[in-house]
Amino acid sequence: MSTPQLPVVVGVDGSEPSLRAVDWAADEAVLRGVELRVVYASLWERYEGTALATDLGKPSEAVLAQDVVDSAARRAHARHPDLKATPVVLPEEPEYALVHEGRQASALVVGSRGRSGLAERLLGSVSLSVAAHADCPVIVLRGSHDKQAVPGTHGRVLLGVGEDGAESPAVRFAVAEARRRGVPLEAVRAWRCPAHESTDHPLMAGEPARLHEERAVAALEGALHDLPADADVHRRTIEGHARKVLTDLSHDADLLVVGAKRREGHLGLQLGRVAHAVLHHSACPVAVVPRWVQT
Known part of the structure; x- marks a missing residue:
């Protein structure tokens, strides 16, 4: 049954x-x-x-x-x-x-x-x-959306890829939502080079940034590793704060998907800074997908 x-x-x-x-x-x-x-x-x-x-x-x-x-x-x-x-x-x-x-x-x-x-x-x-x-x-x-799930105005679902890896419920949810709508999924991983890692030496210029970008690419690939071969997914790594990167990209998306960690027994809002920020500032609807973690 x-x-x-x-x-x-x-x-x-x-x-x-x-x-x-x-x-x-x-x-x-x-x-x-x-x-x-x-x-x-x-x-x-x-x-x-x-x-x-x-x-x-x-x-x-x-x-x-x-x-x-x-x-x-x-x-x-x-x-x-x-x-x-x-x-x-x-x-x-x-x-x-x-x-x-x-x-x-x-x-x-x-x-x-x-x-x-x-x-x-x-x-x-x-x-x-x-x-x-x-x-x-x-x-x-959120935002000045067209008040309908499908057909969307922009024809894409946007996913903010965090630290959850290949088992992320947010990734699975975003892939499924894009499939239902028949639109591509844009998976984005934001990265930053901390100020203390910058250098003025001409031979080292850009080296710390390159390493952080490579880590972002690896994290993005790891999160999307188990996707079906026919999934229509566009991968992007962008320098900047994740909350600002995703808010900016939300202007051209029909749905923004982000994850949020949940911990048993914890009180208060369990959202994280990125989810909290995009809920307040996104230009399109936001899907918050919970992920339960061990305390």
């Missing part, structure tokens, strides 16, 4: 960003051939304010639960009539509810902010917390 495939989960709160996240999540569920779960946490308004999406037009507390998820599920169904979209209302804190849902999900999709009325470039606290604690990949809809 085959194992049931895990659904895609999208968090909604009635805001415009969360309804646009429904569009992306619906596309993602169709790409994966799975159910979509539309989740509303009834205590969300404590964190994100009171301004509802203009197309709902029903601000009363009685509407905030069922009407929000029903409207979002109808939106997903209108976009993909054959998609099973299940509305779910949970009387819990939003961060806890979505992280808990993520334990039985193939991916979590959230908007970049909620109903606080803040500028869309700012990342909401719920989105940040979910990306930092979920057990499954979390896609945060």
Whole structure:
């Protein structure tokens, strides 16, 4: 008997960003051939304010639960009539509810902010917390994206290659996402030459930089070593801080994939500096893929 495939989960709160996240999540569920779960946490308004999406037009507390998820599920169904979209209302804190849902999900999709009325470039606290604690990949809809998973505007998935090596869940996720969309994957490894290693001697000029670049090339090849032979992957090493390199490249990508280490028993945000930075500054949606490590 085959194992049931895990659904895609999208968090909604009635805001415009969360309804646009429904569009992306619906596309993602169709790409994966799975159910979509539309989740509303009834205590969300404590964190994100009171301004509802203009197309709902029903601000009363009685509407905030069922009407929000029903409207979002109808939106997903209108976009993909054959998609099973299940509305779910949970009387819990939003961060806890979505992280808990993520334990039985193939991916979590959230908007970049909620109903606080803040500028869309700012990342909401719920989105940040979910990306930092979920057990499954979390896609945060950052930037001026086209609000859909496919077809993308730029026709490529961008992967930031870190220190995880060939067993990286982020690498596997990025390859699979590019395959589903039928687009190439651009795998990027950033590198830097520390200032204390530079030299003014003309015969040594560029030598430390060359060694660091060679290490970056080796790390990139190691991370991509086990990819299928027919995978359409473009490899790049770029000098600079990883967070800036990836943020700059995100302007020409439809999805940026980064990894994040998780350690059992550790409290606080478990993202790392690169993932944290791109979540705040990326020009395209960001997928944060967790990797559990021994403490």
